[in-house]
Amino acid sequence: MKITVDDDLIYIYLQSKERLPLCGTITNVNGYLLYDCNMNWLGVRVMRTAYQEKPQPCELPSAQIIDFPLQRGSVREYTNYIEIKFNDEVEVDKTFEQECHIDVTEDGMYGIEIIRYMSNPRGKKTWVLPFIDHVVFEGDFDDEQEGYEGFYIDTDGKKTDVGFHDIDDDTDRRWREEINKVSRTLSEEEMMRARGKYKYWFFEGDL
Numbered sequence: 001m002k003i004t005v006d007d008d009l010i011y012i013y014l015q016s017k018e019r020l021p022l023c024g025t026i027t028n029v030n031g032y033l034l035y036d037c038n039m040n041w042l043g044v045r046v047m048r049t050a051y052q053e054k055p056q057p058c059e060l061p062s063a064q065i066i067d068f069p070l071q072r073g074s075v076r077e078y079t080n081y082i083e084i085k086f087n088d089e090v091e092v093d094k095t096f097e098q099e100c101h102i103d104v105t106e107d108g109m110y111g112i113e114i115i116r117y118m119s120n121p122r123g124k125k126t127w128v129l130p131f132i133d134h135v136v137f138e139g140d141f142d143d144e145q146e147g148y149e150g151f152y153i154d155t156d157g158k159k160t161d162v163g164f165h166d167i168d169d170d171t172d173r174r175w176r177e178e179i180n181k182v183s184r185t186l187s188e189e190e191m192m193r194a195r196g197k198y199k200y201w202f203f204e205g206d207l
Contacts, residue, residue: 001075001084002068003131008116012044012084013133014075016067019105026102030055033120034085037093041123043073043085044112046100062108071130084112086127096120 002013030047050058063075063082074088085092098120103110116122
């Protein structure tokens with residue numbers, strides 16, 4: 001599976017673009033965001049009901065055709081719902097109600113669009129990170145990022161931590177040097193979508 005995050009807009013891809021075009025979209029499907037006991041975002045549960053004036057049964061497409069590696073995750077179909085987990089070995093501890101939209105191809109479920117409710121937690125990223133294709137940076141590099149820390153991962157998989165906690169001249173200088181080093185390698189669009197040399201650019205609180 002592959003996941004993109006644009007602020008509160010999340011898309012979970014099960015199928016590749018080669019299976020397009022879409023046959024349709026099932027809107028306002030009931031569901032839940034799943035979290036473990038440490039508030040790591042663990043997955044999503046898509047119910048077989050859609051909200052109109054009240055929840056009504058709906059027929060969901062099969063989610064058995066998956067074009068991307070599942071790694072440690074899972075996609076399981078049950079009588080009342082389909083559950084997607086980013087780590088199948090971790091237990092669900094908390095759930096938060098969240099509607100979603102299901103895109104459908106001739107081969108089944110193409111993907112799930114989630115517009116996260118503001119009342120729902122973003123959650124920690126331990127389990128979802130291996131599936132993230134890109135994260136859109138919130139704000140720009142001129143914004144103050146006091147107390148933030150994060151990392152980027154290059155195409156070789158090397159992780160580099162960047163950030164600061166104590167705001168002093170030396171720390172601020174080193175932080176800005178790190179930002180400038182990254183920004184010189186990416187176009188403006190690539191910086192915002194974290195593509196190009198770096199697989200993604202990530203700050204705590206972005207997801």
